[in-house]
Amino acid sequence: MEKIPNRREIIDRKSLMAELATLSQEFKPDSFEFRNALLKKLKEVYASGREVVKGRFFATNKGRPSMHAEAFLVDQIIRAIYDVATEMVYPLNNPTPEEKLSLMAVGGYGRGELAPQSDVDLLFLFPYKQTSWSEQIIEYCLYMLWDLGLKVGHSTRNPDECVRLAKKDITIQTALLEARYLWGDQELANNMRSKFHNDILEAQGSNRAFIDAKLQERDDRHSRFGNSRYVVEPNMKEGKGGLRDIQTLFWIAKFVYRTTEVSELVAKGVFTDSERRRFTKASNFLRTVRCHLHYLTNRPEERLTFDVQAELAHRLGYKDHAGTRGVERFMKHYFLVAKDVGDLTRIFCANLEAQQQKKSRIPIPTFGLLKRKLDGFQVDAGRLNINSEDDFKEDPLKFLGLFHLAQKKDLDVHPNALRIIRRQLKDVNKNLRNDPEANRLFLEMLTSKKDPETTLRRLSEAGVLGKFIPDFGRVVAQMQHDMYHVYTVDEHTIRAIGILTQIEEGHLEEEHPLSHRLLPKVLSRTVLYVAVLLHDIAKGRGGDHSVLGAEVAEKLCPRLGLSPSETETVAWLVRYHLLMSNTAFKRDLSDPKTIEDFAQIVQSPDRLMLLLILTVVDIRAVGPNVWNGWKGQLLRELYHAAESALTGGHISEGRAARARHHQEDLRDELKDWPTEKIDAHLEKFYESYWVSNNLNTHKAHAELIKKAEESGDKLVIHAESDPFRSITEVTVYTADHPGLFARIAAAMSLSGANIVDAKIHTTTDGMALDTFFIQDSEGDVYDQGGRMSKLREVIEATLSGEIRTHKELDKREQSNIPNRTKVFIAQPSVLVNNEASNIHTVIEVRGRDRVGLLANVTRALFGLSLTISSAHISTFGERVVDVFYVKDMFGLKITNKVKIKNIEDKIMEVLDTPEEQKKKARSALKKKSLKV
Incomplete structure (x- = not known):
């Protein structure tokens, strides 16, 4: 243990033992009174010592001396307890050879280091077998330490047992490796260490x-x-x-x-x-x-x-x-x-x-083959190494050539080469960065079909990647302090390259069939791989990283050897790499305006393919549980709609004409229905219903409504899960009444279902047909373990008035947020957009995710006399983005500025957490009292 200055400020054991000797004269050492007095004194000394250690730590901000001081404090406390036990409570006048005991510190405590809340690991060592005396001493010491509040791990063994167990168990072997004599019989401790040294450390092959x-x-x-x-x-x-x-x-x-x-x-x-x-x-x-x-x-x-x-x-x-x-x-x-x-x-x-x-x-076989030469390098123990320390100085291209050859020949890079690279990184300079051959080597590594992820990680770990592309160096170890991103920016980027390779090779074909099918069709693999490398390269600069990243791409791509057209495409992809996910997850894909606006920005089928693949790998690389089948379905849906628009499809065909086409298609599907029944069904729905659903959905709804009418059911709840899309589709058919959507949303929140999308339709005869797309908390289908039957019960109880959902949700709102996430502040905002749709006002709500937020927002929209046509829910860690397509009570857009301001104010009130609402209420009350 290192020398600790002013030890007696922490604990003075000599003075402590004198006080304890006095206590032993006041009370019988084996009495309950003595034990209580002893414990009280030790607690005072221990607490005082910890305060001194803590004060020194905060004054110096140095952990190592603090950990040594903490260990010293515990050492002295243990020694004092042992001395009290052996000299005052259970003294021996004529001890036998077996009545010996040694205390040893093991594990981290054996190193003489203790963090403030670490465990204290002790070994009680006895000569051959435990005696009743040693059992009493051990028990006394342990109970006293536990009563002091110390977390003690302990073992009781003789030296032979220590060695025998160490041979079988690497954990015990490691603990004994750091064993330190603490107190008691030192000869016994030396005997154990000698046996451990001879039988373990010096044993043949032990190293x-x-x-x-x-x-x-x-x-x-x-x-x-x-x-x-x-x-x-x-x-x-x-x-x-x-x-x-x-x-x-x-x-x-x-x-x-x-x-x-x-x-x-x-x-x-x-x-x-x-x-x-x-x-x-x-x-x-x-x-x-x-x-x-x-x-x-x-x-x-x-x-x-x-x-x-x-x-x-x-x-x-x-x-x-x-x-x-x-x-x-x-x-x-x-x-x-x-x-x-x-x-x-x-x-x-x-x-x-x-x-x-x-x-x-x-x-030794595990060390690989003997050395051999290979293209200016040497293969040493199966790993690529340099010939001498001067290699990189004589030929700086070898900084990249080493990794290029390792990738080409499926070799690891020797740590010795990495060590020398570390020392000579300053030579990865402007001259090397502007060398066409160096850039060619790098581009080949990036776009290679031989595991570019591993090669990029090696380059990054060695520091070469950050030096060769300084903009990448700026995001190395760059963390994003939110719940959405699981990895640092550089790790996310390298993982994205790996995922792209896996999709290309077909390893993820089942999960991403469209991306796998499209990859061979893109005009330039190089463009795609470079775009993935650069898509987040400008994070942490204080501005829009997409815009700033495009500027980086425009400067860097020509250096890497890309043509002007390739450079333009890479810069465009970096600039708009969030466009497709934002559109797919936050907009109504059945609205022609959504597709028109998206296609207008994309402009070409090749860019559309590149953007889809980039979006997929970007989302997949965020973290292990971020991607799900529903996101894949939305992206595919947007891709196919945009592809149709970009290749001559008629997305802007009149709504009335599209509605008629859908009606005629359904009429053909319902040939076994009487004509009058078909006519009656077609007349039930408004134009918006026909244009926002496909033929399969229309047919399923028709069968559901027919069954409900024949049975006389006033409430029908139908659920169907699609594991590939990771979604459970819940259709609710019942009599329409004000606030129905809000109440169903509340019931789903109470049941733990996450709504990710919803479509709301009202029939001409006063019925509501609402479809909810829900998932469980893991982003999977919701119907496992009988949860769907429970959800039905809650919806029924909510609609009948048995459950007051808003009161139940208010109780759960705060309890659902884990403490570790409360540190995040998601700035609430409400955006009212009349340009995103031709017939709807689009309201985008952003805020801190919490239980019942969607239900509360929809209740507020109902209070504002707004009719919701569709809702699209996206969650990004602690942040939620809810988008609603709404109309006023007359079926029109909301254009009045006063009404828009009222919408913003009312929803902002909902976005405030209960604590914020209380603060504002107190502030308003205070202002009112001041006026009075």
Whole structure:
């Protein structure tokens, strides 16, 4: 343990023991009174010591000394308790050889480090078998520590058991590797360490076995925690690039080199001095963040969740800058540190492997083949390496050539080459960036059919990609502080390239049949791959990243070797990469104006194909649960409608003519119906119904209405699920009455169904035919586990008045928002648009998602005497965008400015959270009282 200044300020054990000796004279040591007095005193000393440690930490902002001080405090408390137990409570006058006990600290505590809320791991060591005396001591110590509030993990063993179990269990072996004598019989502790050293550390083949086990353990752990260091809520202890990875290096270093001092690893040639500094800096940063996290949450929290990130950034001194918030700067620093940990791990393992290979006369199979030359490089242990440190200086093209050849020959890149690249990154300069051959190599890697995702990730991890394309370097580790984006911008982009490759190769054909079919038809694969690389490249600059990204593309594409027409297409795709998703998810695709406006911007079938594929990979790369079949269906629907418009289709055909065509088609389908029944059915619906639904829907509705009329049912609820579209379509047929849509929406919210789309139709004879497209909370069909029957019951109870939905929803509104997401502020807004549709006013509502929001908004629209024709719901993490196509009570658009202002004000009131509504009410009351 490192030297701790002014230790007695934290705890003075000598003085403490004197006070405890006095207590033992006042009370019998084995009495309940003595135990209570002892516990009270220890609590005072422990609390006082923790306050000193905490104060020093906040004064210096250094985690490492704080963790050592915390361990020192606990050491002294444990020693005091042990001394009380052995000398005052259960003293032995003539101990036998078996009546010995040694306390050892293991695990992280064994290293002499304790984060504020970490567990204390203890090993109680006895010579051969436990005696009644040792059981009493152990029990006394443990109960006292638990009563103090310490989280104690413990084991009781003799030295032989320790070694025997360590041989079988790598976790026990690792814990004992860091075992530190704490108190009690020191000879017993030395005996255990000697046995561990001889039987474990010095055993033949133990190094290889331990290394393999720890690296496999690390890989398994990475898989459990997302296998990426760039998730936006990382686990800083167990996640990739976190503290556990640093500890793994320490364990291997101690096992193989018998040291945990990084300076000694420099002397042994494992790290350079520069790498040692990076390692120490990363380690200290992570320790400091962990201490802040424990103090902030007051629990052993290891995950940097959204609700703590902003406060941690504030405590660590990260301030908002133009275009970047302090919390995003802090998280970027965290991700760069995690990247450093990954780099240093590779360097460490490569050197370890090389040294192990030298010790073995026969090459170990896992180390691969012997060295051989290949196109100016060498293949070393199955990985591509350079010939000397001067290679990159003599030929800077090798910065890219190394990765190009590795991709071409399906080889990994040797950590030694990556290490030298790191040191010479300054040579990836303007001259190399403007070299046509360098740009050709890069473009070939990007558009290769041989796993461009892995190659780009290697280039990025090595720092070459960010240097070769400085605009990409600006988004490396760039976090977006919201619930929608799961990865940093650079990781999202590289994953998008991987998804594009998978679609092209047919691995995702079932999920994306249209994109897979279209990819071979695009005029330029290069345009598509470059557009995917650049679509988010201007994020974090403070402006519209689509517009700024298009400007980047216009400058960069010619450098990469793209023609003027290809450059123009890439820039257009970057500029409009959100157009298709915004149109598909927020507009009524049955409205001709929607398709006209979209097609007018797209203008060409090739751009339409490129835009569809770019949109698909962009959404898929956001996170694991963002894409679903419903989004795919909407995108396909928009694609086919726009394709028809761009290739001579008649989307602007008159509504009346389209309605007549649909009616005639349905008449042909209902040939087995009596003519008068067909005529009566066709007369039930207004023009809007016929133009906004397809033939299959018209036929299904006709059968449903016929069945309802024959049976006399006043309420019919029909549900049908489509797993491919990830949607459950619920049709409600009942007598129309004011506010019906709002009440059904409320019933669905109460049942946990998410409405993603809805169409509302009223018949000429006073009936309502409303169709809702719903999903569960995971974005899947809603009908699993009998949920649909429960939903029917809630809708029926709501429409009959048995359930007062708005009261139930008000109770649930706030309880449904997880605490970690409350930190996000989604600025509410209401946009009233009379240009998006020829016959409807389109109201776009944006705000913080919460239970019952849709029901409350639709109730407000009902209160404003507006009729909803269709609703389109999109959720982006904590934000929701609800779009309503509405008319006034006379079936007309809302054009009066006063009415529009009234709509905006009323809906804005609904968007306020209950807390905000209370604040405004208090403010209004205060103003009123001041006037009085």
